[in-house]
Ligand code: SF4
């Protein structure tokens with residue numbers, strides 16, 4: 001069996017040796033073993049592939065001179081496995097490039113023949129080419145998957161959910177070899193056709209001219225951490241094509257998780273490409289409403305606990321009005337009616353004043369459930385909202401075993417940061433930035449918002465650098481959070497929820513203090529509502545699961 | 558230092574007005590040029606004072622005359638441009654100056670907010686950021702090689718689209734053989750055709766030959782310099798090692814470059830013997846990092862012996878068929894192809910220079926280089942030379958973890974010293 005990663009690999013040649021090919025698709029994140037072989041700041045897909053190859057004893061690998069990461073993958077693998085070969089892929093497609101690539105393929109055949117001690121079976125090669133399916137090239141009414149490589153199994157999932165044709169134009173795409181021209185020099189023609197596959201970003205060709213926008217209804221655009229190729233294209237693409245685009249940012253291994261698939265589903269629905277029958281099969285939907293002091297959030301999930309839609313609206317003067325508005329928005333987004341919702345659980349400060357909910361549960365329990373849904377290894381939740389902050393400890397079954405709260409004053413909360421951003425005259429997003437290059441280590445001593453504000457005013461008067469003050473403020477919020485953490489005791493993994501989790505400056509400073517990474521869910525403000533919705537599925541669908549988890553003994557006050 | 562900061566603040570305030578910002582940056586170059594011409598650092602040998610002047614003078618040319626300039630990357634075959642009296646602006650140098658002017662953070666943020674990946678090399682991000690802000694004046698065209706990293710093609714394509722420039726990409730294949738030489742040669746000829754059209758002037762092939770002959774003479778001097786490093790060291794600063802990247806690449810073949818190396822040989826021959834520990838760098842030197850500055854600038858205890866990027870091609874270039882010669886030079890560059898080439902050439906240079914320790918500065922975002930760090934570690938271990946890989950950023954000072962790298966550097970130097 002021969003492992004490969006790139007669509008430009010001449011897999012038909014390998015098959016003509018009567019060998020099987022295997023596209024390497026790392027499923028998890030690369031572990032520590034890999035960190036001892038290659039510098040961590042490399043492409044996450046490549047690191048995953050390296051691990052996969054070594055762990056699964058894939059002893060024959062054919063690479064393509066794709067990018068800096070893959071070039072180094074080759075160097076690292078050399079000598080570690082039995083057969084490793086790199087095929088140089090020209091970046092151009094003119095005649096010279098074709099003959100270069102042809103030579104590269106001949107070189108590969110020779111190398112593999114020497115290694116295997118057998119000859120390539122040309123009859124078999126012809127047969128394979130004849131059987132080769134060529135995908136629909138005219139992009140008829142399709143959703144295109146573009147950008148960095150896309151995981152094959154996730155793609156299969158999407159195909160099932162999409163009513164339109166899906167074309168994979170990424171590194172894993174196999175719409176190839178549409179036209180092998182002259183048959184007199186078959187391998188040359190093969191090389192030429194292969195080189196003329198839909199160009200990836202490493203090629204010189206202008207990709208956009210290959211996309212017939214009339215036939216494409218939408219684009220799912222993937223980007224991978226530490227792979228810089230595709231960030232260049234996304235912005236241009238968006239303005240040039242004027243098509244709906246869903247941008248995904250993953251590290252490859254997390255492409256397969258629930259959140260991403262949910263986002264894809266939502267996208268497909270929004271462009272009218274969702275499978276209509278998917279919904280009908282459902283037994284029902286469940287909602288969670290988190291009525292907080294600054295925002296009201298609603299999450300709707302299906303019976304299998306897949307997020308169907310969510311909404312976040314600012315809380316107005318009357319909690320009930322905001323709750324209605326948020327609920328309505330979420331229903332609309334999911335294209336559902338009120339009668340489709342089987343059970344509603346309310347949580348948050350205003351939970352008791354929501355008459356259309358079936359039950360009220362505290363936000364502590366709900367946060368626990370929501371966080372555990374995102375990552376089952378979470379043991380400590382740091383929730384910093386607009387006007388309060390709390391730290392929740394979970395045990396390994398996801399039950400709340402301890403918690404501390406600070407709801408007496410706005411110190412160390414979102415409100416504190418709002419006030420300070422006004423005082424400083426910077427936007428909230430500016431306040432949220434990570435400051436590493438500080439000039440001066442300023443400490444804000446007062447915890448109380450009012451006193452801290454006057455401290456900031458005097459720092460401004462002293463002409464201190466803004467970024468130093470920003471850092472000091474973020475550190476002040478962070479230290480307040482860490483003191484709460486210390487009251488329940490430190491234990492990883494950590495997850496941060498609530499609006500302040502979107503402030504990377506604060507997150508960075510907390511991480512610095514506790515010396516551990518913090519998980520931030522894709523939408524940290526909906527964790528409470530999500531937990532409520534999960535509890536709703538369990539009460540509203542009692543057969544589904546035992547009820548013991550939300551009855552954690554935490555008093556319902 | 559404070560002067561620079563004030564200057565930097567003024568530029569930052571004016572970044573909203575591209576033309577004024579450009580003028581200010583141009584002024585910055587003018588001042589630096591005057592300064593180094595009239596008040597050269599007395600501690601420097603003559604050759605390096607001269608180097609300082611010619612580097613700034615030649616980087617100023619494309620800035621002062623954008624209409625006669627081409628954007629290039631450091632590996633672009635600028636002999637061809639020099640022969641046609643076209644001024645190359647090489648983006649890595651431009652970005653380094655922006656970091657020197659303390660505005661790189663702003664430029665980088667600008668590039669990132671335009672959607673460019675934050676893990677892209679900051680040499681490229683700072684340049685793209687300047688493009689986003691329109692403070693780069695429009696040159697006539699752009700030329701890049703695919704060598705030595707992925708960043709080149711994408712950055713150049715992105716900015717050429719934005720500025721509506723003709724762009725020529727030289728695709729340098731992985732391996733050296735008859736076919737690949739032919740492939741690159743054909744591209745060079747095609748490129749010259751394009752340049753001739755754009756600039757409406759012809760390349761004089763004899764002029765090009767003359768430049769390549771001078772380039773070969775210059776390389777002989779570089780080789781002589783390498784051999785002198787075994788015994789002696791100039792004890793200057795990291796900045797000058799970086800300036801030498803200008804003369805060993807983009808300004809190669811110029812008369813001034815030749816004169817510089819002549820002077821350099823004179824100076825090194827009279828330089829004091831190496832009494833401290835000699836350190837050789839892989840790829841880049843971190844000229845903005847404080848801890849490194851302390852240990853390597855004007856220090857007799859530790860000598861900065863150079864970096865291998867300055868010695869990435871040490872052979873002769875054929876001048877009877879200059880296109881073929883340049884094609885071979887590009888393909889045979891030690892930064893091209895597999896990492897074994899780098900190892901091989903590092904091995905050679907190290908045998909010639911005999912340093913006491915090797916440091917690889919793992920510039921954030923530079924996958925081609927950092928991806929080989931652990932291979933180098935094993936290689937030097939076998940060779941019995943202490944090796945340190947330390948993370949940082951050559952441009953974006955925010956990516957430098959001062960405390961961490963200081964501890965690692967000091968521990969390493971102590972170890973080297975004990976041997
Ligand atoms: S970027 Fe291009 S060369 Fe690299 S794996 Fe993808 S398709 Fe292959």
Ligand code: SF4
Pocket residue numbers: 043044045046066067068069070148149224226227228229
């Ligand atoms: S994801 Fe990007 S960086 Fe990673 S191997 Fe593929 S092309 Fe290279």
Ligand code: SF4
Pocket residue numbers: 649678679680681705706707708709920922923924925926
């Ligand atoms: S530092 Fe590395 S990534 Fe950056 S331009 Fe140089 S070779 Fe490319």
